[in-house]
Amino acid sequence: MSARRIFARPARFAAIAPYVWMVLFFLVPFAFVLKISLSQTAIAQPPYEPVFDLTAGWDALKAGFAALSIDNFRLLFSDDLYVFAYVRSLTVAVTSTVLLLLVGYPIAYGMARLPKRWQAVAMVLVIVPFWTSFLIRIYAWINILQHDGLLNQILLALHLVSQPVVWLSTDSAMYIGIVYSYFPFMILPLYATLAKMEPVLEEAASDLGAPPWQVFWLVTFPLSLPGVGAGVLLCFIPIVGEFVIPDLLAGSNSLMIGQTLWLEFFTNKDWPVASAAAIVLLVVLLVPLLLYERLQKRQLEQGR
């Protein structure tokens, strides 16, 4: 037997592993959710019908399929509540992602230009907050942002404001929380591309007559686009579905789709509508993902 045979089997297994993963943990659950989204609510256990029972026989199964309908999706698009929730989610996600990029880029750039030894330290500093529970960190922000919290105390002490500012239950608080929580997801991919970039390219640009801001716009930024794309996706997608941060820090007058979903699921016990909302969310998020995929493919083709 040749060596090739021996290595072929584990290699082949490794190649199909991601597909197995996808089928087991994405496609199968997705099929369940899709099925529920096409069902109707019922006061029952589980709280929807039809319920497919494989032991009930072929006719029952056929009747079950016949009972499926897209009414829930019609509801989602006819009721302002859901449309607004989607729009708000996208608005919040776009705003937060832009804020993250504006805050993260200079920091990532600074990190990438540090001496090698300090780069590792900076990296640890970015990641360290992750060692504390996410919820605890959000509650800490509630503490900081509350009426007599740390932020107001500092602002008052510096005489920047004359009376405490209302932070909690505002969009500002939510944006602070989101930017803070997603910060590493933006920084790390940006840092990775910027650190890989040769500083000599910037020198070449300035040698050819580009003042610093042109060096940045014409060389540094275009070359860091893969990192920007990765960071934006890593932040944008989960922020669209974000539930905890808006729930704890933002006001309750306008809800994001994640909160709406939660309400439908747990308060209204309307699993089918919640599932339909989740499916629409997934489809909405597929758009930026596919765009990114196309972009990457094009870059790969150019790379050859």
Next chain:
Amino acid sequence: MTDELPRTDGVANAGGGDALPAARRPLLRIEGVAKTFGTFRAVDGVSLDIKAGEFFALLGPSGCGKTTLLRMLAGFEAPDEGRILLGDKDIAQALPHERPINMMFQNYALFPHLSVRDNIAFGLKRARMARAEIATRVAEMVALVKLEGLERRKPDQLSGGQRQRVALARALARRPQLLLLDEPLAALDKKLRQSTQGELMELQRRLGMTFIIVTHDQEEAMTMADRIGVMKSGKLAQVAPPRELYEAPHSRWIAEFVGDINLFDGETKLRDGHRLVIGTRDAGTLVVAEPREPVGAGKFSVAIRPEKIKLSRRAPVSEAGRETAINSLDGVIADICYLGGTTTYKVKLDTGGIVRASVANSARLDVDAYSVGQQIVAWFTPDDCVVLPS
């Protein structure tokens, strides 16, 4: 090997303005420039004049400060001390984009996201040149470096040699007063390097531009440059045309750094007219020509290039007069190294030393070649020797 050739090809110094036509004053004057990194003095008080139209090479081992000096000329480092005068303007503290100087980088530093055309046009666009003019200039540059048909390629779709040409075209496009080349040929293989050397020289002569090249390859410096500045530990050890550098090195270190050399330490015994008699430990008594600047008594090294040493079976007839005396040393061939064009013989002298002699293989069939263990005489004239302070 060219001695200083006058470069008056009649081509006006492109982009040079009005002050410089054929004037003999330097284009670039470096005055007491120094740069310290932490406690390391990378460049330690260098002064140098570069004439317009000159091809100057900075040569030295790695870490000698040649790259730092070049980077100060480009503006990537600011000198701690000294002035850098271009024409009559001190540019020592000017930023890179404010200087009429361009650089060709060691690994080319081509912008990977831009096509060949856009790489070449990059500097022209920054100069706010008109669109039509840019197109003309780019076409001109592309033709100059023979890259026709590759304008739309990205750098990673080019071979090493093609990339080198793009880098050259990009650096030349702005018609800089001074072009800096940082190890421009280091990434090419030997054959390509040699042909590119020729092309670079041809180009420099045709454009009448001033080139400063940094290299650690002495052959490259010798082949291309009008003058070579040898750097050692941040200082200029010697500035001379290639031939002078090779035949009349200032110090023992330069003699050893540039090319191969035999060195014998000794003391002057006698002075007679233009001849010195030096007693050496390893090669007995040698008669050498007195150096241009007379030396006193004391310890010296006698340096002889291997190709200046002749080998024969019997000692040559030396005329009695001392003026034409010939140094002949008896020895045994210890080692033979055949290099194709030449053969290097290592001769163990009866006086104890070892001397290397390089002999041109001028005949294809050498029936009379020397062999290891053979008794031999190695000889050379007093004028073939250089006396260097120990």
